[in-house]
Amino acid sequence: MSARYAVGIDLGTTNSALAYCALDAESPRVEVLNVPQLVAPATIEERPLLPSFLYLGTDADAKAKSFDLPWEKKREYALGELARRQSAEVPTRTVAAAKSWLCHSRVDRHQPILPWNAPTDVPKISPVTASTRYLAHLAAAWQAAFKSAPLAEQQVVLTVPASFDPAARELTREAAMAAGLPENLILLEEPQAAVYAWLADQGDQWRKRMSVGDRLLVCDVGGGTTDFTLIGVGQESGDLTLERLAVGNHILVGGDNMDLALAHFVAGAFGQKGVQLDPWQSVALWHSCRHAKETLLDSNGPKKHPVAVLGRGSKLIKGTVSVDVERESVGELLVDGFFPQCQLGDEPARQRASGFRELGLPFEADTAITRHLAAFLRSQGQTGEAVQPTHVLFNGGVFKSALLRERLFGVLASWFAGPPPQPMAGNQDLDFAVARGAAYYGYAKQRKAVRIRGGTARSYYVGIETAGPAIPGAGRPLRALCVVPFGMEEGTENDVPSGEIGLVVGEPAQFRFFSSAVRKDDRPGTLLPSWSETELTETDALVATLPKGEGIEDYVPVRFQSKITEMGMFELWCQSTISPHRWKLEFSVREES
Amino acid sequence: MGRIGLAFRFFFRILFDASLAERARPLLTGEAPPPAVAAPSAEVKPPAKKKPPARSDALNLLAMLQREARLVDFIQEPIAAYSDEQIGAAVRDVHRDCAAVFERVFALAPIREEPEGTTIELSGEFDAAQFRLAGRVPEQPPFRGVLAHHGWRANKCVLPEWNGGEEAASVIAPAVMELP
Numbered sequence: 001m002s003a004r005y006a007v008g009i010d011l012g013t014t015n016s017a018l019a020y021c022a023l024d025a026e027s028p029r030v031e032v033l034n035v036p037q038l039v040a041p042a043t044i045e046e047r048p049l050l051p052s053f054l055y056l057g058t059d060a061d062a063k064a065k066s067f068d069l070p071w072e073k074k075r076e077y078a079l080g081e082l083a084r085r086q087s088a089e090v091p092t093r094t095v096a097a098a099k100s101w102l103c104h105s106r107v108d109r110h111q112p113i114l115p116w117n118a119p120t121d122v123p124k125i126s127p128v129t130a131s132t133r134y135l136a137h138l139a140a141a142w143q144a145a146f147k148s149a150p151l152a153e154q155q156v157v158l159t160v161p162a163s164f165d166p167a168a169r170e171l172t173r174e175a176a177m178a179a180g181l182p183e184n185l186i187l188l189e190e191p192q193a194a195v196y197a198w199l200a201d202q203g204d205q206w207r208k209r210m211s212v213g214d215r216l217l218v219c220d221v222g223g224g225t226t227d228f229t230l231i232g233v234g235q236e237s238g239d240l241t242l243e244r245l246a247v248g249n250h251i252l253v254g255g256d257n258m259d260l261a262l263a264h265f266v267a268g269a270f271g272q273k274g275v276q277l278d279p280w281q282s283v284a285l286w287h288s289c290r291h292a293k294e295t296l297l298d299s300n301g302p303k304k305h306p307v308a309v310l311g312r313g314s315k316l317i318k319g320t321v322s323v324d325v326e327r328e329s330v331g332e333l334l335v336d337g338f339f340p341q342c343q344l345g346d347e348p349a350r351q352r353a354s355g356f357r358e359l360g361l362p363f364e365a366d367t368a369i370t371r372h373l374a375a376f377l378r379s380q381g382q383t384g385e386a387v388q389p390t391h392v393l394f395n396g397g398v399f400k401s402a403l404l405r406e407r408l409f410g411v412l413a414s415w416f417a418g419p420p421p422q423p424m425a426g427n428q429d430l431d432f433a434v435a436r437g438a439a440y441y442g443y444a445k446q447r448k449a450v451r452i453r454g455g456t457a458r459s460y461y462v463g464i465e466t467a468g469p470a471i472p473g474a475g476r477p478l479r480a481l482c483v484v485p486f487g488m489e490e491g492t493e494n495d496v497p498s499g500e501i502g503l504v505v506g507e508p509a510q511f512r513f514f515s516s517a518v519r520k521d522d523r524p525g526t527l528l529p530s531w532s533e534t535e536l537t538e539t540d541a542l543v544a545t546l547p548k549g550e551g552i553e554d555y556v557p558v559r560f561q562s563k564i565t566e567m568g569m570f571e572l573w574c575q576s577t578i579s580p581h582r583w584k585l586e587f588s589v590r591e592e593s
Numbered sequence: 594m595g596r597i598g599l600a601f602r603f604f605f606r607i608l609f610d611a612s613l614a615e616r617a618r619p620l621l622t623g624e625a626p627p628p629a630v631a632a633p634s635a636e637v638k639p640p641a642k643k644k645p646p647a648r649s650d651a652l653n654l655l656a657m658l659q660r661e662a663r664l665v666d667f668i669q670e671p672i673a674a675y676s677d678e679q680i681g682a683a684v685r686d687v688h689r690d691c692a693a694v695f696e697r698v699f700a701l702a703p704i705r706e707e708p709e710g711t712t713i714e715l716s717g718e719f720d721a722a723q724f725r726l727a728g729r730v731p732e733q734p735p736f737r738g739v740l741a742h743h744g745w746r747a748n749k750c751v752l753p754e755w756n757g758g759e760e761a762a763s764v765i766a767p768a769v770m771e772l773p
Binding site for chain 2: 036039040041042066288308310314
């Protein structure tokens with residue numbers, strides 16, 4: 001059994017894709033797979049993107065065999081383009097943005113909670129199940145096209161947002177295993193995948209384009225999330241190397257928010273003309289706005305662009321309403337709303353907008369991507385100075401707009417003295433870069449070609465309650481024990497020095513779990529007596545249940561061992577200090593009761 | 594095989610096989626070889642035995658244009674009563690979405706890349722299917738004239754696959770009932 005292809009899978013919030021490349025090729029050629037999918041009942045079309053939507057059908061749908069695929073009959077659900085269309089007409093039966101739910105630690109991601117807020121008589125599935133189904137569909141599409149190359153035997157690379165915490169990565173991996181992806185699956189961070197796509201495009205030329213000391217900012221604005229990554233160029237025995245220096249926090253704002261903002265704005269313009277849009281028209285308007293956005297955000301575009309909503313019934317012309325939208329006002333709304341000209345010292349607003357909270361996901365209160373960027377660059381600088389990038393690599397369909405790219409460069413140039421950051425040379429395929437880059441990474445890993453080094457982008461901590469008499473009404477003071485230092489390499493382990501920690505046999509032992517993107521100097525065993533809210537972020541708790549028996553006493557003293565696997569997965573173990581036993585801590589992704 | 598043997602075999606094959614001669618020519622002149630016929634990559638899509646689809650491709654296309662661009666609604670609606678402005682408002686969206694379907698299904702491209710109005714010349718071996726001659730046409734080529742229309746060619750034809758039942762085959766767009 002040996003892999004013949006490197007396969008890259010981009011499991012996106014709104015669209016997924018699969019790219020591949022033969023491993024025996026001297027110069028790799030990465031191709032995107034056309035994915036057969038339902039575009040209407042009983043109608044299958046091959047498309048390069050698989051929309052990450054899932055429609056839960058009725059009994060009638062299954063009986064009519066409307067959702068049959070070449071590889072599966074009598075399906076009760078549909079995903080891809082058909083499901084994306086259904087999300088407009090039947091929102092209560094359509095799962096969307098499952099990926100954003102996967103990293104939302106306030107809900108139980110194994111429970112059937114999606115579609116969120118759907119009535120009780122509608123079937124529901126969990127965010128993990130939805131992700132499994134998208135991946136299983138891509139796997140089946142691969143298998144249909146490459147019958148003699150089982151996916152389970154190929155070098156498969158699956159991408160995750162750089163800001164995904166270990167629990168969200170674990171859940172992504174769980175979904176991938178359930179979908180039949182290989183055990184040696186590698187998880188790769190999306191912004192890094194975008195850089196690999198650039199490297200694949202450049203070939204050996206890249207060494208001429210970059211020089212030692214360059215700092216590359218990857219600005220990845222997807223459908224639902226924004227991710228920043230900083231990559232440094234160094235050298236080792238005369239050869240250029242790439243090192244991932246930092247990764248930003250999870251920012252829940254993306255291109256979909258921009259489409260929605262534009263739709264709200266245009267709906268207001270209709271309102272001024274005395275036209276009130278019904279829910280169906282509002283969704284149709286959203287669709288029209290997505291198209292209008294590209295024209296209106298083109299710096300050579302027309303001054304005005306009509307946006308229409310077609311009549312719903314068969315009398316299409318009669319029912320059509322339209323308004324002229326001015327480029328200038330769209331510029332104000334989207335460019336200034338999402339990429340405002342701000343100061344390097346500005347803070348993103350923290351309060352949550354109440355309207356969004358009802359949607360369940362913790363959308364950002366501040367949609368200003370530039371302010372989040374300022375906070376990121378500041379947090380990564382040393383001695384109070386922000387990091388100054390020398391180059392910018394864009395990723396995500398949002399950046400097809402030259403206006404937005406120019407604004408981002410303008411803002412960056414205003415923050416720093418000296419030469420402004422440069423765009424990366426060459427073509428960038430904004431829709432497929434992540435899948436392509438992931439496939440190229442699989443190739444580069446097998447062929448020992450250039451790779452980005454980095455290790456973990458965060459340091460990780462376990463919460464330890466201090467000993468001492470409990471004070472009624474107040475918890476014991478909590479300290480944070482560093483178990484994984486910043487930059488811990490894949491395939492390494494750490495014994496964490498600490499005082500002995502006692503675990504009670506037969507009862508679940510729960511530990512609070514924290515991460516930090518800024519405390520880069522803590523070593524394993526460093527104990528923090530206190531910290532500020534911006535330094536440490538709490539994510540899902542860790543739990544271990546020690547089985548009774550096996551000659552273990554009621555109470556076992558343990559120390560921690562942390563491990564980053566070759567595949568980039570985080571593991572934390574409790575090692576008994578009095579016997580050879582050890583137990584793995586699992587993420588408690590269940591809802592707290 | 595020795596080089597002499599190879600040379601003789603090429604001599605006779607090139608002598609009697611015009612297409613091989615054309616492919617071999619660039620080896621001597623140093624030109625770029627003609628584009629190879631896309632080798633069907635061994636892996637992609639073994640033509641699975643398909644049962645004949647229960648509806649024609651024409652209906653498939655019509656359903657697609659209605660689904661994605663509302664073309665049937667647009668054509669079926671009498672337009673005499675509407676102002677140009679009202680028609681114009683609707684047509685932009687229908688046009689945009691039809692164009693997207695055409696691009697995906699047919700990948701249309703002009704047959705001649707020159708701007709219309711340019712003078713072009715056709716030699717004796719032109720393909721009569723690709724050019725229609727108009728005006729005063731002489732008996733013998735070469736023909737010199739102005740490109741009046743650049744022509745269109747479909748670079749592919751990829752329609753969705755339909756696997757529905759008999760009774761659904763004639764449905765171009767289902768009736769829609771909205772539940773409160």
